[in-house]
Amino acid sequence: MFQWPSALVEGAILAFVLGALFASARLRTTLRAAPRTLQIGAVLALIVWTSSQLAEVPLATYPLMSWHMYGESRDQAPVVGYRMVGEACDGSTRVLPNSGRGLGRRPLLASGLRRAYNDARTLPNQRERALARVDSLLALVTVTWNANVRNVPLCGVALQQVILPASNLAAVPLPPYVTVRRHVAAR
Amino acid sequence: MSPRADASTVPGAGSPPTLALHADASAASVAMLRVGVFLLCAAEAWVLWRQAAPIPPDAWVPFGLLGWLPAAMLDALRTTMGQQALFVAAGLTAVAAAFGIAPRVSLPVATLMFILSQAVPRALQGLVNHAQVPVMLAALVLTLGPSADALVLWPRRRPPPPDGRYQATLVYIVAALCIGYAYIAAHRLAYGGLRLFSDESLLQWFMQRSLSEANPEQALGTRLIRSPWLATAAQFAFPAITALELSAPLCLFFRGYRRVFVPAMLLAHTAIYVLMHISFSQLVALYVVFIDSAAWSPRRATLDAQGIPLPLVVFFDGVCGLCNRFVDFLLRRDHQHGLRFAPLQGSTAESLALPTDFDTVVARDGTRTLVRSDAALAALSRLGGLWAFAAVLGLVPRPLRDAVYRFVAHNRYRWFGRHDSCRLPEPHEALSFLP
Numbered sequence: 262m263f264q265w266p267s268a269l270v271e272g273a274i275l276a277f278v279l280g281a282l283f284a285s286a287r288l289r290t291t292l293r294a295a296p297r298t299l300q301i302g303a304v305l306a307l308i309v310w311t312s313s314q315l316a317e318v319p320l321a322t323y324p325l326m327s328w329h330m331y332g333e334s335r336d337q338a339p340v341v342g343y344r345m346v347g348e349a350c351d352g353s354t355r356v357l358p359n360s361g362r363g364l365g366r367r368p369l370l371a372s373g374l375r376r377a378y379n380d381a382r383t384l385p386n387q388r389e390r391a392l393a394r395v396d397s398l399l400a401l402v403t404v405t406w407n408a409n410v411r412n413v414p415l416c417g418v419a420l421q422q423v424i425l426p427a428s429n430l431a432a433v434p435l436p437p438y439v440t441v442r443r444h445v446a447a448r
Numbered sequence: 449m450s451p452r453a454d455a456s457t458v459p460g461a462g463s464p465p466t467l468a469l470h471a472d473a474s475a476a477s478v479a480m481l482r483v484g485v486f487l488l489c490a491a492e493a494w495v496l497w498r499q500a501a502p503i504p505p506d507a508w509v510p511f512g513l514l515g516w517l518p519a520a521m522l523d524a525l526r527t528t529m530g531q532q533a534l535f536v537a538a539g540l541t542a543v544a545a546a547f548g549i550a551p552r553v554s555l556p557v558a559t560l561m562f563i564l565s566q567a568v569p570r571a572l573q574g575l576v577n578h579a580q581v582p583v584m585l586a587a588l589v590l591t592l593g594p595s596a597d598a599l600v601l602w603p604r605r606r607p608p609p610p611d612g613r614y615q616a617t618l619v620y621i622v623a624a625l626c627i628g629y630a631y632i633a634a635h636r637l638a639y640g641g642l643r644l645f646s647d648e649s650l651l652q653w654f655m656q657r658s659l660s661e662a663n664p665e666q667a668l669g670t671r672l673i674r675s676p677w678l679a680t681a682a683q684f685a686f687p688a689i690t691a692l693e694l695s696a697p698l699c700l701f702f703r704g705y706r707r708v709f710v711p712a713m714l715l716a717h718t719a720i721y722v723l724m725h726i727s728f729s730q731l732v733a734l735y736v737v738f739i740d741s742a743a744w745s746p747r748r749a750t751l752d753a754q755g756i757p758l759p760l761v762v763f764f765d766g767v768c769g770l771c772n773r774f775v776d777f778l779l780r781r782d783h784q785h786g787l788r789f790a791p792l793q794g795s796t797a798e799s800l801a802l803p804t805d806f807d808t809v810v811a812r813d814g815t816r817t818l819v820r821s822d823a824a825l826a827a828l829s830r831l832g833g834l835w836a837f838a839a840v841l842g843l844v845p846r847p848l849r850d851a852v853y854r855f856v857a858h859n860r861y862r863w864f865g866r867h868d869s870c871r872l873p874e875p876h877e878a879l880s881f882l883p
Contacts, residue, residue: 264639271638274694278630282623282697291467291619294612299592303620306588307627314631323512323576324563324584328628330577332635335649342659356662359725365499368725373507373573375660390506397507398572405501423659430648430655431674435664 268315275311337427341382343375344438345402348417357406357418365405374398378420378442392442395420399444407446417445466612469622469700470741473614475598476829476836477745479548481618481737482595485586486546488730489562492580493539496565500531508571513564531568538565545587548600555596559587578628579728585624586734593617599836611748619700622737626696629713633694645687651679657724669723689716699738710738736843743842746829749786750814759788760830761882762823763802763810766791766870770860771809774824779877781831790882791870807857820857821849 283289292300310325317327345357360368377398381391399418406415421438470477503526510522517525524530538561544554563584570576595617597608636644651673658669672678692712698705714735717728736744749757762778764771775789790796792806802810802817811823818826821841828838841849856863873881 267639271634274634274637275631278634278694278697279627282627282700285701287467288619288623288700291612291616292623293616294466294610295593295616295620296609296613299589299617299620302588302592306585310627310631314635321511321515323567324581326512326576326581327635328578328631329635329639330632331650331653332632332644333639333649334641334644334647335652337647338652340652340655340659342656342664344660344662344664358662359660365501366495367499367501367569367572369569369573371660372575376574393506394574397504401501401504401507401572408501423664425655425659427648427652430651433674435659435670 272315275314279307279311335427340425340427340430341379342423342425343378344421344423345371345374345399346419346421346438346440347403347406347415348419350414350416355413357402363406363410364402365409367405370398370402370405374402374420378422395442396444399442400446403444403446415446417443419443467615467619467700468703468740470615470618470737472740472742472747473618474611474741474746474748475594475608475614476832476839477741478590478593478595478614478617479597479599480745480836480840481586481621481741482548482590483546483599484733484736485583485590486542486558488583488733489558489587490539490542490546492562492730493535493542493565496569497532497535497539499569500528500535502526502528503572509574510567510571511574511576512567513560514567514571525568534561534565534568537561548596551596551600555587555591559584559591562587577726579726579731582625582628582734583730585628586621586737589617589620589624593620598832599834618737618741621734622700623697625731625734625737626699629693629696633690633696636690637694645683645690648683650682650686654682654723657726661725672723685716685719689713703740706738710735739843745839746826746832746836747813749830750816757786758814759786760826761788761790761796761812762827763790763792763797763812765806765809765860766793767867768806768860769864769866770856772867772871773864774809775871778827778831779880781835782880784832785880786830786832787827787880788882789873789880793870794883796882807854821846821853824853825849 292303295303306325309322313322313325314327314329317329347355347357349355357363357371359371360366364370374395377391377394381388381395384391399420402418403415406418419440420442422441423436423438425432425436505526508526510517514522514525525534538558541554541558541561544550545558548554566580566584567576593616594609594613640649654669655673658664658667658673661667661669664670672682689712692709695705696709699709714732717732720726720728749760752758762775764775766772778787779789792802792810797810800812802812808820809823809827811818811826813826825838825841829836
């Protein structure tokens with residue numbers, strides 16, 4: 262989340278790092294040996310990259326975007342986990358792996374699903390849109406699975422959620438998973 | 449440990465000092481990296497091609513270059529065939545860029561295709577991870593810098609650029625990697641501050657990933673959190689890794705720092721993969737640029753006072769069957785006449801006071817003397833073309849390479865025979881041989 266004081270501190274740190282880096286005559290001499298196109302391209306890229314880092318426009322300038330991963334304290338917020346449970350047409354259920362042949366080796370599918378449901382949970386003004394996205398992704402999981410694992414066709418997929426208090430991360434056993442969204446494939 | 453600065457000077461009075469990292473980079477060094485980077489792009493395109501599937505309209509959030517595409521093209525990209533067409537184009541152009549086929553077109557097109565094709569599956573997630581981003585930046589640098597002057601399927605007509613430009617190309621890639629790491633740390637310090645390192649945020653992220661596993665009770669992240677010692681170690685490692693990331697630009701200047709940074713970050717990325725299932729394999733493959741290119745690619749030839757490249761002189765055991773076969777092998781492929789040969793028992797070797805141990809081939813490059821596997825690899829890579837890739841074996845630790853070399857050398861007479869006298873050159877080989 263963008264915050265002015267933190268952005269100023271971040272700007273100061275970046276200015277220090279870049280300043281110290283380019284203060285080196287050895288580095289400047291080496292970089293100047295590059296063709297003019299590369300030099301101009303690098304300066305433009307650095308401007309876009311740094312702006313994106315400071316002003317939170319991480320996606321629009323991909324791949325010159327912010328590097329904000331794992332940068333902010335979670336402040337003891339409960340840990341929320343999600344998993345997909347496939348419902349086979351014979352009535353049996355199985356926990357689906359996050360990637361692998363069944364999902365066409367698409368780890369981003371599971372990740373997108375978790376993110377979409379989390380948006381629905383935490384952003385009330387985007388709830389309907391986020392839930393529609395969750396349903397679409399669950400449908401896609403079913404289609405992908407059935408295309409890759411033909412001997413165990415799925416007739417539905419459930420998204421399950423578990424919430425663990427941050428104060429008891431090492432809880433044994435883990436709290437039970439609860440189904441929060443379910444997709445039933447049209448037969 | 450006091451890191452040793454990588455500093456050297458450009459020959460010539462009054463020349464400003466330059467970086468020692470990649471100082472000996474040749475056209476082949478950059479071209480080898482080009483081959484590696486774009487083959488990596490081609491492999492990614494192949495993986496994505498196998499993942500192609502129809503995407504419902506509201507299931508994805510186009511971003512970056514994807515967001516600029518017209519609606520009709522976006523609709524096509526949501527179909528299996530549309531995605532497959534993009535990934536095939538990305539793969540083919542990447543192979544063309546790797547092998548220098550029409551480089552002025554293939555390099556920029558392959559880079560754009562790689563960026564677009566990586567954005568398609570990530571649009572499903574509505575978020576990007578950064579594992580492929582450094583490869584994109586490397587591809588961009590290789591597109592804008594001179595990278596197609598060697599290892600191409602046909603020679604270029606234009607004269608090659610000055611040698612310093614090859615070093616600059618590699619240093620730009622190292623700088624991009626280092627700046628990326630510094631940005632991660634800067635954000636962490638500015639927004640997370642000390643609280644981030646003192647609370648259990650790191651363990652909570654581990655747990656969040658473990659809870660998404662098929663069997664969370666057995667996930668390694670869960671086990672780590674339940675072990676007080678391992679959890680404490682992870683908590684201590686977090687600020688240490690952040691400090692390394694912030695100071696990553698030191699890698700450009702200090703060899704000692706690179707020796708700490710590279711293994712530590714490799715360990716960190718391995719831990720992230722094991723505990724959180726986030727793979728940084730592409731980024732890690734690019735770590736080769738932290739190793740001086742003199743270790744994994746052919747060095748530039750040493751120049752004489754007139755600026756003419758000096759040949760590499762290969763001294764060999766003149767009576768050894770294996771050594772003579774090796775010399776014949778090199779002679780047949782040395783089309784650029786970059787090699788000279790002399791027996792270790794001859795007067796040239798004696799005048800240079802070379803090692804008297806006949807169990808090793810010796811290569812003399814200007815004033816530098818290389819022995820055992822270093823000498824053999826230098827001779828092979830000096831042949832040019834695809835033989836330049838022999839230099840990659842230089843990444844294998846020298847003790848390991850030399851142990852294999854010593855084993856073969858020890859048995860060379862038994863396995864390959866021994867001549868009674870030194871090899872005499874054929875008349876057409878006379879110019880390549882020294883006494």
